[in-house]
């Protein structure tokens with residue numbers, strides 16, 4: 031796909047840590063409105079790819095464009111977030127000494143400057159939105175609970191809620207089902223599918239049942255580059271993919 | 279906008295603090311000036327000055343708590359801002375001496391005459407005017423903090439590294455102010471003050487006035503800190519403290535937030551220093567000593583980090599203990615202080631305020647459960663609120679309990 035019509039465009043991206051190539055000439059394109067699943071063995075570079083997109087890691091070479099025109103390699107984390115890219119981390123990171131409510135309020139799309147927040151008074155519309163999100167992530171009864179007291183799965187959901195509160199164009203979701211029961215995993219897949227109706231989403235996940243239930247195009251990463259791409263059945267039939275997974 | 283901003287500062291805890299402060303500000307000067315010396319309730323002059331000094335320390339501790347307790351910036355250099363505010367005030371007081379100095383020079387302070395300086399250095403201009411000195415009390419620490427913070431926060435220096443460079447900052451200033459050719463009186467500093475705003479600095483009424491001014495400054499800064507920490511900005515600060523990089527990925531420019539509180543905090547420390555100097559009658563480079571900044575951190579830790587009230591309480595209690603110890607058992611004080619710090623860190627990670635509020639919450643929980651068991655309809659309440667709970671979110675939070683639970687954690 032051409033860069034101009036893409037939402038996210040990575041071309042020939044390489045990142046190395048002390049000589050070790052975590053990403054090796056990675057090229058990947060996400061179309062507007064698309065949901066994409068990314069799989070790959072441990073250390074394949076999935077998280078590193080998200081680090082590059084969100085400005086945490088600078089690529090050694092290669093191009094990263096958002097919306098076809100915005101060069102992300104020149105932006106920092108905060109401005110990339112402001113551009114409309116939200117991220118859920120592999121290890122759930124929420125603000126532990128804040129309540130569930132405050133976590134969501136902080137994430138809500140609103141002016142981000144110190145003076146705007148200093149004089150901010152929460153509006154009725156914002157309260158409604160937080161309430162709506164609380165329902166969606168099923169934490170309504172925990173609204174005044176400190177995030178530190180949530181279970182692992184609840185933290186994952188809270189972080190997804192925070193992601194939605196930001197109302198980004200593109201959501202990068204790193205292993206949302208890790209540490210969840212089967213039932214929770216299924217619910218999470220449903221939630222993500224709902225979200226994908228009006229957002230573009232990139233999901234990294236090891237759980238194949240989860241990936242299958244999403245029913246979207248899959249990209250297999252291995253040693254920092256794309257090994258195969260297509261439907262889950264298509265990539266699972268690929269010999270190299272089988273080799274990479276069984277070889278571990 | 280402004281009214282809702284200030285309104286936010288108020289709740290039961292702030293109210294209690296303000297009531298106590300109001301009583302102190304009125305009663306101490308009144309009992310000093312109005313009661314005869316023989317009266318049981320007479321407050322002696324030395325005690326007024328001593329307590330006034332504690333109040334300025336409390337303000338310094340409050341400033342440290344704002345950056346450390348809420349934003350996770352462990353400053354080991356706040357005494358530098360305090361001392362700079364003090365020097366700005368000291369320069370005003372020096373110029374008020376006029377011809378009453380030993381050498382009787384109408385313009386030059388004694389130490390300059392002694393050093394055979396022909397004229398006043400340019401940076402002493404304007405300090406004969408109170409308004410100018412007052413402005414400098416805010417601007418000098420503020421600008422230094424802004425420049426320092428601009429570089430440090432933009433290059434993302436955090437944690438121990440930041441603490442170390444704040445120590446280096448205060449140490450560098452210590453060495454600089456020791457030098458005679460800096461023009462700040464070198465080793466001896468600035469002293470022999472005569473009057474302030476035309477009032478004799480030794481007079482009982484002036485001392486009482488300075489005491490009241492220190493109390494008022496503390497109250498005002500407390501309210502500002504309180505309004506800040508309970509605003510959405512305050513929540514962002516706590517978010518930065520707990521998970522700095524997560525905050526960035528939400529789109530907040532962490533360095534701007536840090537710079538804002540850091541600069542504000544330095545200015546508050548400057549005010550504290552400016553009120554300290556006329557009460558103790560001297561400012562010298564010793565105030566820049568790295569150990570001073572570390573002591574402030576201990577006060578805050580003892581009182582309870584991230585509680586504001588705790589910083590004030592810790593500063594007053596530890597300094598009271600210091601006064602007592604240095605008179606009764608002077609050799610032991612440093613060991614006692616070190617021991618206190620160890621005990622607090624090990625056994626009271628939330629400080630005195632943390633313990634008190636934990637006890638209070640537990641008591642209330644028990645009472646509510648008892649009522650519940652006794653047949654009342656109201657179910658036991660939920661977990662306590664976070665300290666950063668704003669007054670404006672829901673009715674339930676506006677009467678929020680003391681923070682029993684927000685243990686600050688290092689940023690990831």
Ligand SMILES: Nc1ncnc2c1ncn2[C@@H]1O[C@H](COP(=O)(O)OP(=O)(O)OP(=O)(O)O)[C@@H](O)[C@H]1O
Nearest residue numbers: 047051052070071072073074075076077078079120
């Ligand atoms: N900051 C870093 N410094 C050094 N090496 C790193 C760094 N970040 C990642 N790596 C290495 O880069 C490789 C790719 O890591 P990455 O976290 O992107 O893998 P992943 O595909 O997300 O794996 P997992 O499925 O385990 O999450 C790994 O070998 C990892 O050790």
Ligand SMILES: [Mg+2]
Nearest residue numbers: 076077078120
């Ligand atoms: Mg990963």
